[in-house]
Amino acid sequence: MAQLKCPICGGQVSVEDDALPGELVEHECGAQLEVFKKNETLSLRLAEEVGEDWGE
Amino acid sequence: MRIGVTYDILRWEERDILEKGRRMGMEVIPIHLDEVIFSMDGNGVKSQTLGEMDSIIQRSISHTRAYLTSALMESAGYMVFNGSSTIERAGNKAIASSLLSSRGVPTPKTVVGLQREVALKAAHTLGFPVVIKPVEGSWGRMTAKAEDEDSLWSFMEYQEGTSLKYRNVFYLQQFIRKPGRDIRVFVIGDEVPVGIYRINDSNWRTNTALGAKAEPVDINSELRDLALKAREVFGGIFLGIDVFEDPKEGYLVNEVNTVPEYKNTARVTGYDITGTLLTKLREASRK
Numbered sequence A: 001m002a003q004l005k006c007p008i009c010g011g012q013v014s015v016e017d018d019a020l021p022g023e024l025v026e027h028e029c030g031a032q033l034e035v036f037k038k039n040e041t042l043s044l045r046l047a048e049e050v051g052e053d054w055g056e
Numbered sequence B: 001m002r003i004g005v006t007y008d009i010l011r012w013e014e015r016d017i018l019e020k021g022r023r024m025g026m027e028v029i030p031i032h033l034d035e036v037i038f039s040m041d042g043n044g045v046k047s048q049t050l051g052e053m054d055s056i057i058q059r060s061i062s063h064t065r066a067y068l069t070s071a072l073m074e075s076a077g078y079m080v081f082n083g084s085s086t087i088e089r090a091g092n093k094a095i096a097s098s099l100l101s102s103r104g105v106p107t108p109k110t111v112v113g114l115q116r117e118v119a120l121k122a123a124h125t126l127g128f129p130v131v132i133k134p135v136e137g138s139w140g141r142m143t144a145k146a147e148d149e150d151s152l153w154s155f156m157e158y159q160e161g162t163s164l165k166y167r168n169v170f171y172l173q174q175f176i177r178k179p180g181r182d183i184r185v186f187v188i189g190d191e192v193p194v195g196i197y198r199i200n201d202s203n204w205r206t207n208t209a210l211g212a213k214a215e216p217v218d219i220n221s222e223l224r225d226l227a228l229k230a231r232e233v234f235g236g237i238f239l240g241i242d243v244f245e246d247p248k249e250g251y252l253v254n255e256v257n258t259v260p261e262y263k264n265t266a267r268v269t270g271y272d273i274t275g276t277l278l279t280k281l282r283e284a285s286r287k
Ligand SMILES: Nc1ncnc2c1ncn2[C@@H]1O[C@H](COP(=O)(O)OP(=O)(O)O)[C@@H](O)[C@H]1O
Pocket: A056, B108, B131, B133, B137, B138, B139, B140, B141, B143, B173, B174, B175, B176, B177, B178, B182, B204, B205, B206, B207, B242, B254, B255
């Protein structure tokens, strides 16, 4: 498990070592987070709102 | 066999493709579209970020990004499923309906108008209630049912006030009195192996994204033929086709989804959609 920082509350978020960019994680503070790659390492950001052109 | 999976949000489906592919002995490479670059000059289109691939499955959750990146990957010489032309034509409801209609595939009566007064007049040929949908849309978003002229007028006004690309194009359709459900069938390669009823007693929009319950459906020969006919129109290796049961007219093809979600279908039917998809993809990549 990798320990990343929640961009909203600053708390710790445990993420699987094999997590991939685009994976969604809900933090205990209620924030919906998205894994992304920053300088070749995994990081977390607030997940995007559902886009106008999203869906099947 | 090296297969790329382009995506934005890693849903259950994309994860299943990665896992099953590996179990089937394929090298399945996740490609987050944020990280992809295409370079083009007099020597053609290249994407170093993509590298060597036998084929690529398009799984972007965004219609715009799916269409665009399928097109660019094709230019770069990749074999992409579904291809940009399938995504483009099926993803535009006006074009999709016109193609289904011109190829003789039964589909709900629809009118498309480019001006509010004119479209309103045309709506009378359908009879009320009338369904209005954004030309490009999904998950039932902004699909509305107008019981009379007055509410249709308001819906059109609201649509004009949005930032949608096609806000001034009015896609209006007869309301089909389907029995509290519609049918979603999946075309994989040249087969129609599985489908579900999407049941909702409280919402006439039966998208599972809006809470419809999924139940397995028996694919009879009529449904199969209809789905394969729709595939002939749009092409592609993996399609999710929405079918309505009209009490008088029988089956009608409503729309064709080119990056379909299938978590609920896999769950209630137990059918391995991912496995079949990967098998078909492997066959197609060898050709
Ligand atoms: N003409 C119609 N008559 C009855 N129900 C409809 C009609 N058009 C759409 N619906 C309902 O609304 C849902 C969403 O419409 P659809 O055309 O599939 O757009 P989306 O791309 O948002 O899924 C359908 O699954 C169906 O339940």
